[in-house]
Each structure stands twice: as structure tokens, then as C-alpha cells.
Amino acid sequence: MRYLPLTDDNRREMLGVIGTDSVDDLFVDVPAEARLTGDIEGLPKYASELAVERHMARLAAKNIAAGNVPFFLGAGAYRHHVPASVDHLIQRGEFLTAYTPYQPEIAQGTLQVLFEFQTQVARLFGTDLANASLYDGSTACWEAITMAGRVTRRSRAVLAHGLHPHYVSTAQTMAKFTKDELFAGAPDLDASCEEDAIIAQIDDTTSCVVVQYPDILGRIPDLAKIAEAAHDKGALLVAVVTEPVALGLIEAPGALGADIVVGEGQSLGVGLNFGGPYLGLFGCREKYVRQMPGRLCGETVDADGKRGFVLTLSTREQHIRREKATSNICTNSGLCALAFSIHMTLLGGTGLEKLARINHSRARLAAQRLSEIEGVSVLNTAFVNEFTLVLPSDARVAVRELADRRVLGGVSLGRLYPDEDALANGLVVAVTETCSAEDIEAFATTLEAVLQGEAA
Structure with a gap:
């Protein structure tokens, strides 16, 4: 990427257009104690490329791979x-992008892969359908909560105590802006999955119950029991799967009554990658498809009757009026979805x-x-x-x-x-x-x- 220098006049002109007095005004949401004021302590003003390489190598050597x-x-x-064939295939030139293709006439291969990815996720989760992926498991979890709110027209979500605390934190951060009520807590150090305590929180104002399966302690909650209690109150059950390999052995959440199933796809094909990029999985019942965030790839036929693949139901703010959008998801984890799909296909x-x-x-x-x-x-x-x-x-x-x-x-x-x-x-x-x-x-x-x- 080219370095594009700016003059002080350039900066003043841009700040004037957006209506701010200084660059610092753009960071008012960041606590003052977390902002850098001055140079980074101990970092030299300059160094040769060779010196930087040696320094970074010394730092990297402290890690345990x-x-x-x-x-x-x-x-x-x-x-x-992760089989070597996964990395080999995702690096092919026609695949090496994180983006969903906008021009179907020149991207049939990528669209077909995403269509097959959706099929694999839907079968894995036991849902009627799945989207073309989201950013990661935690943001997919939040999208499920907001989707449940649209479906039920309620804004109170019950988060099971066994839900990963990072997923809870993500939801709490986003809820500050939507005013959703979230009821969450820490799990007990006990073999019980605390289903009765979860059920006791459900009332007539509850939009959804969010349950991790297996949970943060590795326990396997009774989803069917929680689903029945949620449905009796008109709420949805959102199941969260952070380890999709587990679904090779235990019942799919959709078969146990989950209305929306989300999760993290990192386990298959993606690798640890120092914490990212990762892959958000999202499936739901067909009757809720028009409230599902992100993109959906569909199969159709062209003017000559030949099979083709297209984007469909992309009800996001980039395509329609912002107030009508189901999400502001502006891309997806396409390359990670491809890696997931290849690994799943090999298995x-x-x-x-x-x-x-x-x-x-x-x-x-x-x-x-x-x-x-x-x-x-x-x-x-x-x-x-x-x-x-x-x-x-x-x-x-x-x-x-x-x-x-x-x-x-x-x-x-x-x-x-x-x-x-x-x-x-x-x-x-x-x-x-x-x-x-x-x-x-x-x-x-x-x-x-x-x-x-x-x-x-």
C-alpha cells in the first residue's frame, strides 16, 4: 500500500467537512487512560530493516508454538x-479472497463453494439452512440475539451461565447501543449444567435463551428441555457451538429444538492463527430466513437453463435502506469458509x-x-x-x-x-x-x- 502524506491544511479541511475540531475528537469513545500520548516508550525512532528483522526474531523466539x-x-x-491439501487449495488464485463475489458471471466457483459450505453447516447444525458465514463465533452469537429480537419483537435475552465469557462480553458491548436487556452470570463449579436456573429466568418478555453446547466447562446441557421451556413462553432457543468437531458425536442442536444455531468454525480447516481470522457459523429454521443476517448463496438456472449460483436475500445495509437491514455485515469470512468446507469435504x-x-x-x-x-x-x-x-x-x-x-x-x-x-x-x-x-x-x-x- 502506498504511503499518502497529508499536510496540516489537508487535515483541517477534512476535519471541517466532518464537523470536528481535531483528530482527537474521533476517539472520544476510547477512555483517556487507554490513549497513547506521545511516543511509545523504548521504541527507537528508526532502525534498519536488518535490525528490525533480528529484533522481531528474538521476540518471536520467546513464544511457545x-x-x-x-x-x-x-x-x-x-x-x-489440518490436511496440507486445505492450505494448497485455498491459495489458488481464483479463491484467495475473503470477500463474497459480487459478479456471479465470473465467480461461479466461489459461489458454488459457499453454497456447499452452507449445506455442510446446515447439516452439521441440524438447521434448515445456513448463511455464507459471519466474522466469528462471538459476533454470530450477538447477531442471533438481535435476530431473535426481530422475530419475537422482544428485547430481553437470557444467557446461560455456561456461555463463553468472551461471547457474553461481546453481546454486552453491543447491547449498550441497542438497549437490549441481557441476563448473564458465571457458572458454578459443578457437574450440573444448571438447566433449571436457566429456565427460571425465562418469562413472557424473553426474546431468546442462549445456551452453549457443550458449554465453557465442557458440560453437555439438555437442549431439548430448555427449548421446550423457551417455546412455552414464546421465546427462541439459540444454541452456540464453539467446537464443531463435537457434533460428530453428539446430537445436532437443531434436532433438539434450537431455532437458531451459531458457532465458531475455526476447528475445521482454519487453524489457531494467533487468534484470527476466524469463522462465524450461522444456521436457523427456514421460517426465519428473511430475518437472518449476512448473505445467502442460492442455486438457480441461467437463460440457457444451465445451473448457476447467485447471491440472494442479502438484506444488509449495503444493499437496502439501513433501517430495513437485518445486519451491517459488509463482508464475510470467505477464505476461512472455504478452508472449513474443504476440510469437511475431506472428512x-x-x-x-x-x-x-x-x-x-x-x-x-x-x-x-x-x-x-x-x-x-x-x-x-x-x-x-x-x-x-x-x-x-x-x-x-x-x-x-x-x-x-x-x-x-x-x-x-x-x-x-x-x-x-x-x-x-x-x-x-x-x-x-x-x-x-x-x-x-x-x-x-x-x-x-x-x-x-x-x-x-
Whole structure:
């Protein structure tokens, strides 16, 4: 990208057009204490390209790469093996873009892939249809809440305590501008999914109930029970899936009564990618299709009767009047959707089930081995590939000491819920097909040494 310098006169002219006195006026929503005032401390004014490369290499060397050590992190982002063919195909010139194509006559391949992606997501979620993707799981969750509000004409959403706190935070941020009421809280460190507590919050003003499946602690809530209670009050059930591989083994949310199913597609084809870009999945019942955000790719025939693919039902603000739009989603995660679709195609239905069973089997082995450590217990009575350990002391300390010994041993609940002392000893552990028996044993022996206070 070219560097385009501006003069002071240029800046004053632009600020005058938009009606502000200074550039600082554009950042009034950012708290003053979070704004930079002056140079970044310790950063030189200039350096040679070689010096910058060496400095960045030294910084990068401090990182622990996921593939270099026993890796048991999860809680919304998962390490799975991504076949080399996925990366090879998405880098082809005709595919290498994150955007939905606007000119169908020259982009039939990309449109067909997105059409097939929608079919795969709909089958995975057990919904009638799915859109061409959103940005990520957390923003897809918020879009589901606002969609439920449009359908029910209500603005009160109940968020299950087992919903990922980052998803809750995203929804709370957006609700500040829409004035939606959100009822949320932290989970108990208990094997129960607290369905009765969720149901007790539903009333005649509730637009939807948002339930993660499996939840942040790896527990598997009874969606059918919650769906029945929600529907009795005229509310919708929104199911959130952060680990789509789990659906190779447990019932699809749509088959259990979920009206809208959203999730994060990172697990399949995308990789960890330092936290992004990721992939928002969104499916719903057909009767709600005109309230669905984002884009939908459809199949049709051209003037000669040949099959073709087009964009349809793109009721977003870029296409229609802003007040009539279902969303302001101005693009989609097209390249990540392609990666997801290729990986799903390589697996097929049988392969996905086999992958989920391998994950579950290794998770069971890990849970059994870790529970043998004195003072450590497994919270869950049922799980797929993620479960919660209860340690005898603060899990944040254990995680740091494990990392110092080159084991990435899970995500501490104290990190996710820093204000909830009752959750401090909880450790969320994810086990995928990338975790070997040797990795599990290394995790167990290292955790035992950490808890016993042995020197590294």
C-alpha cells in the first residue's frame, strides 16, 4: 500500500467537512487512560530493516508454538490437524479472497463453494439452512440475539451461565447501543449444567435463551428441555457451538429444538492463527430466513437453463435502506469458509464422526490419568473432548508453571472469570487428535510435580 502524506491544511479541511475540531475528537469513545500520548516508550525512532528483522526474531523466539510442546488449550479455539491439501487449495488464485463475489458471471466457483459450505453447516447444525458465514463465533452469537429480537419483537435475552465469557462480553458491548436487556452470570463449579436456573429466568418478555453446547466447562446441557421451556413462553432457543468437531458425536442442536444455531468454525480447516481470522457459523429454521443476517448463496438456472449460483436475500445495509437491514455485515469470512468446507469435504460425515470419537477417546484417557493426581478431580460426568479439572490451588499459578516447563496445560477459569474466586481452581482442558499418549503422560507428570512444589 502506498504511503499518502497529508499536510496540516489537508487535515483541517477534512476535519471541517466532518464537523470536528481535531483528530482527537474521533476517539472520544476510547477512555483517556487507554490513549497513547506521545511516543511509545523504548521504541527507537528508526532502525534498519536488518535490525528490525533480528529484533522481531528474538521476540518471536520467546513464544511457545502449539506444535512444539504438549498442547491442551481450548475454551473456544482448538488445535486439530489440518490436511496440507486445505492450505494448497485455498491459495489458488481464483479463491484467495475473503470477500463474497459480487459478479456471479465470473465467480461461479466461489459461489458454488459457499453454497456447499452452507449445506455442510446446515447439516452439521441440524438447521434448515445456513448463511455464507459471519466474522466469528462471538459476533454470530450477538447477531442471533438481535435476530431473535426481530422475530419475537422482544428485547430481553437470557444467557446461560455456561456461555463463553468472551461471547457474553461481546453481546454486552453491543447491547449498550441497542438497549437490549441481557441476563448473564458465571457458572458454578459443578457437574450440573444448571438447566433449571436457566429456565427460571425465562418469562413472557424473553426474546431468546442462549445456551452453549457443550458449554465453557465442557458440560453437555439438555437442549431439548430448555427449548421446550423457551417455546412455552414464546421465546427462541439459540444454541452456540464453539467446537464443531463435537457434533460428530453428539446430537445436532437443531434436532433438539434450537431455532437458531451459531458457532465458531475455526476447528475445521482454519487453524489457531494467533487468534484470527476466524469463522462465524450461522444456521436457523427456514421460517426465519428473511430475518437472518449476512448473505445467502442460492442455486438457480441461467437463460440457457444451465445451473448457476447467485447471491440472494442479502438484506444488509449495503444493499437496502439501513433501517430495513437485518445486519451491517459488509463482508464475510470467505477464505476461512472455504478452508472449513474443504476440510469437511475431506472428512465427510463418516470421517467427522471418526474424528470426534478419537477426540473423545483421548480425552477420556487424559481425564482418567489426570484424576489420579492427588488433590485433582474431574468436574464433568459427561464430555466430548473438553473437560474441567478442579485443582487444589489456583489454576492460574499452575498454568504459568506448566508453561515454564514447556507444557501448555489448559485454560484457567480464573483467567476467564477474574472476579469469581469460587472458580479460581478450575482448569479447562481440551484434548484433540493432536494429543498423543506421550503428551498426556507429560502433562500429568508435570502437573503433579507443579502441585507438589518440585523445582523445575
